[in-house]
Amino acid sequence: MPHSNPRPGPQSIQIIGACPHDCPDTCSMLTTVENGLAVKVQGNPNHPHTDGALCAKVSRYTERTYHPERTLQPMKRVGTKGSGQFEPVSWDEALGDIANRLKAIAAQDPQAIQPYSYAGTMGLVQGEGMAGRFFNKLGASMLERTICASAGGAGLVHTLGAKVGMRVEFFAEAKLIIIWGSNSITSNLHFWRYANQAKRGGAKLICIDPRKSETADKCHAHIALLPGTDGALALSIMQQLVVNDRLDHDYLARYTLGWAQLRERALQWPPERAAAVCGIEAAQIEALARDYGACAASASQSTGAQGPAAIRMNYGLQRVHGGGNAVRLIAMLPALIGAWRHRAGGVLLSSSGAFAVQRAKLERPDLLAGRTPRTINMTTIGNDLLRPASPEFGPKVAALIVYNSNPVAIAPDSAKVVAGFAREDLFTVVLEHFQTDTADYADYILPATTQLEHWDVHSSYGHTDALLNRPAIAPLGQAKPNTQIFRELAARMGFDEPCFQDTDEALCRLAYGDAVDFNALLEKGFVTLPMPEAPFAQGNFPTPSGQCEFFSQRLADRGLDGLPDHVPNHEAAHSSKAYPLAMISPPARNFLNSTFVNVTSLRNSEGEPLLEMHPVNAAARQIQDGSTVRVFNARGEHRCRVSLNHRARVGVVHGLGVWWRKFGLDGTNVNQLTSQALTDLGNGPTFYDCLVEVQAA
Numbered sequence: 001m002p003h004s005n006p007r008p009g010p011q012s013i014q015i016i017g018a019c020p021h022d023c024p025d026t027c028s029m030l031t032t033v034e035n036g037l038a039v040k041v042q043g044n045p046n047h048p049h050t051d052g053a054l055c056a057k058v059s060r061y062t063e064r065t066y067h068p069e070r071t072l073q074p075m076k077r078v079g080t081k082g083s084g085q086f087e088p089v090s091w092d093e094a095l096g097d098i099a100n101r102l103k104a105i106a107a108q109d110p111q112a113i114q115p116y117s118y119a120g121t122m123g124l125v126q127g128e129g130m131a132g133r134f135f136n137k138l139g140a141s142m143l144e145r146t147i148c149a150s151a152g153g154a155g156l157v158h159t160l161g162a163k164v165g166m167r168v169e170f171f172a173e174a175k176l177i178i179i180w181g182s183n184s185i186t187s188n189l190h191f192w193r194y195a196n197q198a199k200r201g202g203a204k205l206i207c208i209d210p211r212k213s214e215t216a217d218k219c220h221a222h223i224a225l226l227p228g229t230d231g232a233l234a235l236s237i238m239q240q241l242v243v244n245d246r247l248d249h250d251y252l253a254r255y256t257l258g259w260a261q262l263r264e265r266a267l268q269w270p271p272e273r274a275a276a277v278c279g280i281e282a283a284q285i286e287a288l289a290r291d292y293g294a295c296a297a298s299a300s301q302s303t304g305a306q307g308p309a310a311i312r313m314n315y316g317l318q319r320v321h322g323g324g325n326a327v328r329l330i331a332m333l334p335a336l337i338g339a340w341r342h343r344a345g346g347v348l349l350s351s352s353g354a355f356a357v358q359r360a361k362l363e364r365p366d367l368l369a370g371r372t373p374r375t376i377n378m379t380t381i382g383n384d385l386l387r388p389a390s391p392e393f394g395p396k397v398a399a400l401i402v403y404n405s406n407p408v409a410i411a412p413d414s415a416k417v418v419a420g421f422a423r424e425d426l427f428t429v430v431l432e433h434f435q436t437d438t439a440d441y442a443d444y445i446l447p448a449t450t451q452l453e454h455w456d457v458h459s460s461y462g463h464t465d466a467l468l469n470r471p472a473i474a475p476l477g478q479a480k481p482n483t484q485i486f487r488e489l490a491a492r493m494g495f496d497e498p499c500f501q502d503t504d505e506a507l508c509r510l511a512y513g514d515a516v517d518f519n520a521l522l523e524k525g526f527v528t529l530p531m532p533e534a535p536f537a538q539g540n541f542p543t544p545s546g547q548c549e550f551f552s553q554r555l556a557d558r559g560l561d562g563l564p565d566h567v568p569n570h571e572a573a574h575s576s577k578a579y580p581l582a583m584i585s586p587p588a589r590n591f592l593n594s595t596f597v598n599v600t601s602l603r604n605s606e607g608e609p610l611l612e613m614h615p616v617n618a619a620a621r622q623i624q625d626g627s628t629v630r631v632f633n634a635r636g637e638h639r640c641r642v643s644l645n646h647r648a649r650v651g652v653v654h655g656l657g658v659w660w661r662k663f664g665l666d667g668t669n670v671n672q673l674t675s676q677a678l679t680d681l682g683n684g685p686t687f688y689d690c691l692v693e694v695q696a697a
């Protein structure tokens with residue numbers, strides 16, 4: 001075991017890698033290796049966005065990699081499903097048995113085999129590189145990967161044309177920054193560094209978030225709106241820009257589509273109406289619109305009267321019924337004031353659309369050979385694992401292969417998810433580092449390598465640099481890269497296409513083809529994409545019309561409203577007497593989705609699962625600070641400790657996540673309460689659209 005924080009010795013070497021986690025910052029990492037052991041992981045000082053600093057979570061990467069509970073050999077279930085009882089077996093026995101079981105199911109209908117994966121690694125190779133080939137050749141069911149960002153992604157695509165926006169480094173030059181639905185200090189630390197630079201240069205920072213987060217603490221103003229009301233707020237800002245004529249008429253005329261219709265809709269949202277929906281004061285909306293409108297540019301005044309205005313959205317705000325429409329509306333705001341004219345103006349939710357990843361070459365959909373398997377939405381896995389065979393659904397799910405994900409902890413409506421995973425007739429294989437909540441339900445756990453032990457390449461959704469990850473150490477124990485596990489399974493299934501022989505390094509080279517200089521990646525660890533500084537200064541949006549599409553013909557063609565609107569929550573605040581509190585479940589500071597929950601030092605920093613609540617709501621229920629509470633609704637009940645603090649507004653509680661269920665007081669986490677209802681666009685989950693009641697336990 002290496003010391004947790006030793007000084008590099010004279011024999012030490014440093015290997016350049018990339019942080020694999022689901023975070024917009026995509027840091028470049030340096031791993032110090034001594035005598036074959038990784039002794040330290042730190043930020044790469046040569047990578048401008050990383051600037052030598054990793055977050056507290058990934059700084060502990062050696063603790064995670066060498067964790068004494070790491071799964072380092074194949075394990076076969078010996079107890080009942082969920083009991084967590086396993087015995088070690090050889091790779092030969094595990095892969096042989098898995099291949100035989102899959103062959104038997106595939107002989108009936110390969111669609112009964114379901115892959116389930118997400119962003120446990122964001123790597124393009126250890127993600128779907130070889131796995132995609134395996135499942136395409138098999139003809140397994142497809143997975144609609146919606147669990148995080150699909151509503152917002154659809155919102156961007158139907159407005160700006162792709163998941164694109166302003167370059168993150170130019171936030172440092174903005175004069176007004178609106179941080180909308182993001183606790184950047186914990187979830188987007190390296191953006192926060194740019195925002196702080198702007199603040200030191202005199203910029204005003206405004207945070208919009210139901211929770212008074214650590215980021216809100218550091219902003220000049222905070223607007224604590226009710227969850228799922230962001231679209232109403234954006235419409236009312238537009239109304240104020242119109243009535244006060246704080247518009248860039250030239251930009252609107254040249255580079256937008258549907259302004260007349262949007263203008264009419266916005267005029268229906270005076271601040272008093274939006275304030276009632278959002279649960280805030282009309283004066284707050286007027287002040288926000290005044291600040292934003294003061295930055296309006298005109299054709300002759302390309303930087304805006306008071307300097308460029310930049311909006312940083314994050315994905316929290318789109319985890320509600322109207323998440324897609326809300327993102328559409330917010331993404332339109334820069335066009336109203338001509339903010340795009342300046343490189344420090346515009347909006348950023350995701351930059352992932354800037355990367356020309358050769359997904360078809362990696363995942364090889366041609367191996368489907370004309371077959372069109374059904375698609376299952378990962379958000380509704382709870383329902384779908386319990387569905388019988390039917391003409392509409394197809395075969396009952398008979399086998400589940402889980403990699404890079406922990407659905408028993410992170411999928412909504414846990415009672416159903418657990419019931420599905422507990423089916424004794426479901427054959428489940430989990431590729432993992434640890435015995436997670438999901439691995440407890442596996443028939444086989446296959447030990448996977450961590451980022452320190454394999455090759456990969458990465459794009460980013462927060463900046464525009466491609467990154468390479470080199471293995472720093474040899475795989476621990478009997479662990480294998482995901483790619484190798486799927487390669488060996490493919491061989492046992494009799495898949496003999498040459499593509500199953502591609503090495504990981506070959507897959508890394510394939511990911512970007514000629515779009516990125518691979519030799520430069522090998523040398524430096526990162527390559528900055530060639531990008532215009534102000535990509536939409538003169539329109540050129542990657543939409544069908546080339547304009548910023550206020551009106552989307554593509555949505556209208558699907559029978560949807562081509563214009564965005566405020567779409568109320570499925571479970572709107574004040575709509576239920578039985579469950580009067582709105583619950584959101586933002587990430588706990590020391591966890592990243594469900595990763596790191598088992599890293600002792602990070603879990604100790606968090607303490608235990610916590611519900612944040614406003615003292616007024618607590619007093620009405622005779623709830624004391626630090627006591628144990630029952631949080632419940634019709635879907636289930638979760639017990640945890642309550643914290644009465646200034647972070648919660650009246651009427652909203654925060655169940656910080658995502659804890660592993662096994663660390664919860666009664667073996668549950670907040671997803672016992674969340675629903676499988678979907679968003680307006682993108683078929684995404686609605687984790688923050690959830691009503692509950694709370695009682696002293």
Ligand code: SF4
Nearest residue numbers: 019023026027055058
């Ligand atoms: S989780 Fe984010 S901030 Fe932390 S090291 Fe990874 S990319 Fe950087």
